[in-house]
Amino acid sequence: MFSPEIVTAAVLNGLLTGAVYALVSVALTLVYGVLHIINFAHGATLTAAMFAAYVAWQAGIDPLVAVIGLAPLFFVLGYAVQRWIIGPASHGEDRNILLVTLGLSIVIENVLLATFRSDTRSIDVPYGFSSVDLGFVFLPMPRVIAFGITCVVALLLWILLARTDAGKAIRAVAKDKLGAALVGIDVPHVYAVTFGLGAACLAVAACVLLPSYFVNPRVGNAYVLVAFTVVVLGGMGSVPGAVIGGLFIGIVESLSGLYFGESLGQLGIFLIFILVLLVRPTGLFGARA
Amino acid sequence: MAEPLLSIRGLVAGYGGTEVLRGLDLDVAPGEIVAVLGSNGVGKTTLNKALSGVIPVRGGEIRLEGKRIDGSPSKDIVEAGLIHVPEGRRIFPDMTVLENLELGSYRRGRPRRAQNLERVFATFPRLLERRTQRAGTLSGGEQQMLAIGRGMMAEPRLLILDEPSLGLSPLLVEEMFALVQRLNAEGLAILLVEQNVMQSLALANRAHVLENGRFVLSGRGADLAADPELEKAYLGL
Ligand SMILES: Nc1ncnc2c1ncn2[C@@H]1O[C@H](COP(=O)(O)OP(=O)(O)OP(=O)(O)O)[C@@H](O)[C@H]1O
Numbered sequence: 001m002f003s004p005e006i007v008t009a010a011v012l013n014g015l016l017t018g019a020v021y022a023l024v025s026v027a028l029t030l031v032y033g034v035l036h037i038i039n040f041a042h043g044a045t046l047t048a049a050m051f052a053a054y055v056a057w058q059a060g061i062d063p064l065v066a067v068i069g070l071a072p073l074f075f076v077l078g079y080a081v082q083r084w085i086i087g088p089a090s091h092g093e094d095r096n097i098l099l100v101t102l103g104l105s106i107v108i109e110n111v112l113l114a115t116f117r118s119d120t121r122s123i124d125v126p127y128g129f130s131s132v133d134l135g136f137v138f139l140p141m142p143r144v145i146a147f148g149i150t151c152v153v154a155l156l157l158w159i160l161l162a163r164t165d166a167g168k169a170i171r172a173v174a175k176d177k178l179g180a181a182l183v184g185i186d187v188p189h190v191y192a193v194t195f196g197l198g199a200a201c202l203a204v205a206a207c208v209l210l211p212s213y214f215v216n217p218r219v220g221n222a223y224v225l226v227a228f229t230v231v232v233l234g235g236m237g238s239v240p241g242a243v244i245g246g247l248f249i250g251i252v253e254s255l256s257g258l259y260f261g262e263s264l265g266q267l268g269i270f271l272i273f274i275l276v277l278l279v280r281p282t283g284l285f286g287a288r289a
Numbered sequence: 290m291a292e293p294l295l296s297i298r299g300l301v302a303g304y305g306g307t308e309v310l311r312g313l314d315l316d317v318a319p320g321e322i323v324a325v326l327g328s329n330g331v332g333k334t335t336l337n338k339a340l341s342g343v344i345p346v347r348g349g350e351i352r353l354e355g356k357r358i359d360g361s362p363s364k365d366i367v368e369a370g371l372i373h374v375p376e377g378r379r380i381f382p383d384m385t386v387l388e389n390l391e392l393g394s395y396r397r398g399r400p401r402r403a404q405n406l407e408r409v410f411a412t413f414p415r416l417l418e419r420r421t422q423r424a425g426t427l428s429g430g431e432q433q434m435l436a437i438g439r440g441m442m443a444e445p446r447l448l449i450l451d452e453p454s455l456g457l458s459p460l461l462v463e464e465m466f467a468l469v470q471r472l473n474a475e476g477l478a479i480l481l482v483e484q485n486v487m488q489s490l491a492l493a494n495r496a497h498v499l500e501n502g503r504f505v506l507s508g509r510g511a512d513l514a515a516d517p518e519l520e521k522a523y524l525g526l
């Protein structure tokens with residue numbers, strides 16, 4: 001048995017990781033909730049954003065500073081890709097959207113592979129080894145910062161969705177596309193804004209991940225696999241579900257790493273995934289059937 | 290007839306390989322009620338969707354106050370004042386009554402929103418009472434009021450009502466027709482799609498019966514009601 005201190009430390013560490021999972025998952029579930037498609041380019045977009053942060057770091061800009069430029073840049077890119085590539089190429093058919101995002105992910109990954117080779121890279125930031133001392137546990141500084149930034153982004157996103165006209169339009173399109181079009185909401189624009197928001201969330205996730213993790217041309221897929229579990233757990237399309245699910249999965253991973261050994265940390269995640277599918281396929285926050 | 294508010298010439302529309310509407314002509318003059326009748330699946334809703342720009346127009350012309358609107362995105366058609374209250378209401382169930390109504394004025398801007406709200410609440414005091422309630426928990430009749438109220442929030446020049454009496458009890462159907470008459474008496478032009486043939490004809494200045502993609506019978510409402518051809522056309526015999 002482990003002492004309560006060790007377990008608490010594991011839970012706190014899990015929360016820190018979980019915040020980033022939550023961010024990646026919110027992006028996935030937001031796009032799913034509004035466009036009703038799984039964006040297969042999600043992982044590749046995260047990877048691309050991590051390389052963008054990496055390039056910025058090579059140019060002397062810390063990822064936590066670069067995020068200020070990269071989040072808006074990825075919003076614009078996401079908007080443009082949905083509005084002028086995915087939208088027109090799909091002719092309004094969900095199946096086509098799936099294929100287009102799949103194609104996009106292949107293109108992005110291979111461009112990254114050609115440009116950066118398959119090497120795994122990481123960066124050394126000055127605050128990389130500092131930590132926050134809580135008395136019974138040291139929390140690594142980069143991940144505490146990641147947690148803080150993620151919380152701010154989640155709050156901003158909540159304000160946008162719950163309190164603004166743009167957010168109301170997004171929720172209306174998510175619920176009823178025809179009803180939204182008939183009150184005069186520009187549905188293709190809302191699709192693109194949502195896609196852009198998803199990409200911007202990924203850019204933030206990339207910037208907070210880079211100081212404490214590594215990057216290679218396939219790294220995004222690992223996060224998306226976890227995010228998929230989170231989205232199913234939280235209920236497809238539910239933003240609060242993705243936040244709580246992400247934090248929860250982070251804790252589960254950390255605890256199962258503690259009890260089953262570091263290399264089996266993800267075991268708990270997939271056990272939960274199967275359990276949710278068996279017991280409550282609509283997820284914890286999913287629409288009641 | 291004065292310059293028509295809505296004028297449709299040779300309208301063709303459909304889905305995939307099938308053409309549902311094969312050349313429709315229709316006019317609505319200011320202040321008129323025009324009814325479109327027809328049995329299930331003949332394409333009444335398709336007509337409404339083509340008018341409001343949510344499905345593409347494949348041929349012909351649609352003009353609102355003389356300006357072409359076919360091919361325009363639906364947001365511009367809403368802005369021009371052609372407002373389609375859809376079959377099945379399509380309100381946003383998770384939002385409150387107030388939020389639903391506010392979305393109705395989405396293209397009109399905040400200052401006008403307050404004015405529109407006041408007017409809609411005057412017409413539907415029931416919606417005022419229930420403004421903080423989630424729309425999905427309203428009764429069927431209240432939901433239909435909300436759908437129409439949301440349409441009124443958009444400051445319509447022409448209101449399209451697609452089966453507003455669908456699923457309502459006989460008493461509420463009466464109320465619905467009385468409401469249509471009242472809105473019209475305030476000067477609003479209405480294109481009414483209905484299954485309640487006789488009640489619609491009693492209200493409508495003019496009416497058209499749709500069958501096989503064309504209008505097979507057209508005339509003044511009162512005349513059509515007395516026309517023996519109506520039953521034949523309507524039942525598709
Ligand atoms: N999205 C769609 N894709 C393909 N076909 C469709 C679509 N929507 C409607 N149709 C077909 O077009 C035809 C006309 O449908 P529409 O909904 O316009 O009929 P309607 O007159 O409104 O019927 P009802 O009185 O039952 O509402 C029907 O045969 C229907 O099956």
Ligand SMILES: [Mg+2]
Nearest residue numbers: 333334335376
């Ligand atoms: Mg219909």
